[in-house]
Amino acid sequence: MTFRKADWPRRLRSQEWYGGDSRDAIYHRSWMKNRGLPADLFDGRPVIGICNTWSELTPCNAHLRDLAERVKHGIYEAGGLPLEFPVFSPGESSLRPTAMLYRNLAAMDVEEALRANPLDGVVLLAGCDKTTPALLMGAASVDLPAIVVSGGPMLNGxxxxxxxxxxxxxxxxxxxxxxxxxxxxxxxxxxQSMSRSPGSCNTMGTASTMASMAEALGMALSGNAAVPAVDSRRRVMAHLTGRRIVDMVKDDLKPSDILTREAFANAIRTNGAIGGSTNAVIHLLAIAGRAGVELTLDDWDRLGRDVPTIVNLMPSGRYLMEEFFYAGGLPVVLKSLLDGGMLHGDALTVSGQTISAEIAGVRNWNEDVIRPVDKPLTAQGGIAVLRGNLAPNGAVIKPSAASAHLMKHRGRAVVFEDIEHYKARINDEALDIDETSIMVLKNCGPRGYPGMAEVGNMGLPPKVLRKGITDMVRISDARMSGTAYGTVVLHTAPEAAAGGPLAVVRDGDLIELDVNARRLHLDIPANELAARLAAWQSTVRRPEGGYIQLFHDHVGGADTGADFDFLAGARGKAVPRESH
Structure with missing residues (x-):
């Protein structure tokens, strides 16, 4: 049995604009008809927005125009009226200082576009990694029927x-x-071989991770995450998504019906199984905050701790997204979790069915790409959440991408006050650093950078690399790309720019990392740490004016999703007052 909350037909939200024969209704309809639209398209059928993050400045999303047309075909077939609109498209590969600075801006753009326009439902066209969480955040805040279709990954390089x-x-x-x-x-x-087709990263980077998160949350059709961008089946997925959103409007199936605590638990465990990006931590915390679902870093650690990483993809493993799709994609992973008692099978999806019904009968076509649970890539995957006097509010590390011999380590800190200080020092042959040292980078968190750039996976000093060393412990309040790897402690909170303990670490301080014990400790007396913090003064200047000042003044910490303090919670759909 599929979900159905409301009787059909009923008066839709769009009819507040287009219904009846009042002056205002005629005003709204007449302007829309300048495109040559027949009158009966406004007779009460669902009006579906296509929220498109297409942009030639966002290479991963540059093919989404074609997918939007496929979505329109499906919407028309199902009896809806598709209306495509653009939103801000933060592309990770080009946008400076970092696309993360603009995730919240894109989410605001989505929310206000949905709230202010005559839409009954929306298809969220996403690709490059920040667009998926941004669109989900905006849609969750408005709570109109919504469904994700991803642009898909590139072919193998x-x-x-x-x-x-x-x-x-x-x-x-x-x-x-x-x-x-x-x-x-x-x-x-x-x-020349790195990007040989349209699409997003072909590794299990943040784009593929967030596409997987959308599917695991139940916000995308089954199989959406892995279909390559240039595969004809990606167009089929877009077409079917267009059909499905019309039925979702008729059933009144909204994000609040799908984005439950159980859905987020499923996504966290899925992230561990796929060896997903640490960026998913911040993004899911932010989406949960918009949906009004209580989710914390401790949930990430508790739910993901015993989940084996079974997807053998870079950066944790060997293969790429193309092989993942051929092996069966995310439905196979979800089925493995379900069979192992690690998935809430009764969680609802955009299909109107439970996730267990969606994945019934799927098969694994390559057990080297998607490993059996009893032969994992890493026995305990997931994201480990560390705490201690260096990270009172938490820090994260991705064990599947780290070096086993460094998971418990005590070393001498080599401190970089910001990213420019790192660049100025790292290639200096006189730098007092070796493979036992711990590299510490400050002032690269949400406020510090600003925007929390992907610089946490600091490159090692050349004199260490020449010794054949490929990994060292690195600690920062920054993020790292989901495509990166290494024993890298990230998202240290509170961040240095907010006066967190990271701000007062000095060259030569001893730091203890123990991932199994979930411990990150600065080995100095408590009274000395307190004295340093009391004497600390910020070196980060408040931006003057514009969006960046808004960001600086209102962004939360990484431990709460780095969303704006005034945007938490699902505020629900609203019909603006008529102004004509």
């Missing part, structure tokens, strides 16, 4: 017989350059 994973290969090769293992000419040649 290949260079000299080896797979080239988006981002992951870039970090590896850039370190090889510094270590003298690779020539710059070869690096430039490899560049």
């Amino acid at each position: 290949w260079f000299r017989g080896e797979r080239v994973g988006s981002g992951t290969a870039l970090w590896q090769m850039s370190e090889d350059i510094k270590a003298g293992k690779m020539s710059r000419a070869d690096f430039l040649e490899a560049e």
Whole structure:
């Protein structure tokens, strides 16, 4: 039995604009008819927005115009009226200082567009990693029927017989350059193989992770996450999504029906199973906040701690998203979790059915790409949440991408006050650093950077790389790309710019990391730490004017999702007062 909350037909929200023969209704309809739309399109059928993050400045989303047309076909077939509209498109690969600075802006754009326009439901067209959470955040705040369709990942990259994973290969090769293992000419040649088709990252980076999160949350059709961007089945997915949103409006199936605490638990466990990005922590916390669902860092640690990583994809493993799709994609992962008692199978999805009904009968077509639960890539995947006097509000690490020998480590801090200080020091042969040291980067959190850039996976110093060392413990209040890897402690909260303990770490301080014990400790006396914090003064200047000042003044910490303090909660749909 499928979900149905409301009787059909009924008066829709769009009819507050288009229904009847009043002056205002005629005003609204007549302007829409300048496109040559027949009168009966305004007779009470669902009006569906297509929220498109297409932009030529966002390479991962540059193919979404075609998908929007496929969505329109489905909407028309199901008896709806599709109306496409643009929203701000934060693209990670080009936007400075960081796309994360503008995730909340895009979410505000989505929310206000949905709230102010005559829409009964919306299809969320997303791709590059910040667009998926931004669209879900905005849609959750308005709570109109909504469904995600992702742009899909790029095809595999290949260079000299080896797979080239988006981002992951870039970090590896850039370190090889510094270590003298690779020539710059070869690096430039490899560049041509890194992005060989439209789509988002072909690794289990943040874009693929968030597409998987949308599907695990129940906010996308089953199988949406992994279909390659250029595969014809991606167009079919868009077409079917267009059909489905019309039925969702008729059934009055809204995000608040789907985004339950059980749905977020499913997503957290799925993230562990796929070896997903640490960025998912911040984004799911923010989406939950918009949906009015209580979710904390402790939930991330508790729910994900015993979940095995079974998806053998870069950066944690060997393969790429193309193979993941051929192996069966996310439905296979969800089925494995369900069979292992780690999934709430009765959670509702946009299909109107439970997630267990959606994945019944799926098969794993490649057990090296999607491992059996008893033969995982990592026995305990998930995201580990660390606490201690260095991170009172928490910090995170991705065990599946870290080095086993560094998961318990005590080392001497080498401190970089900000990213420019790091750049100025890291290549200095006189820098007092070796592989036992712990690299500490400050002032790169939400306020500090501003926007919390993906700089936490600091490149190692050349003199260490030349010794054959490929990993060191790194700690910061920054993020890192989902395509990156290493023993990297991130999102340390409170951030340095807000006066967190990270701000007062000094060169030579001893730091203890114990991932199994979930501990991150600055080994100095408590009274000395208190004295340092009392004497601390911020070096981060408040931006003057514009959106960045708004961001600085209202952004929350990484431990709460880095959303704006005035945007939490689902405020519900509203019909604006007539102004004509």
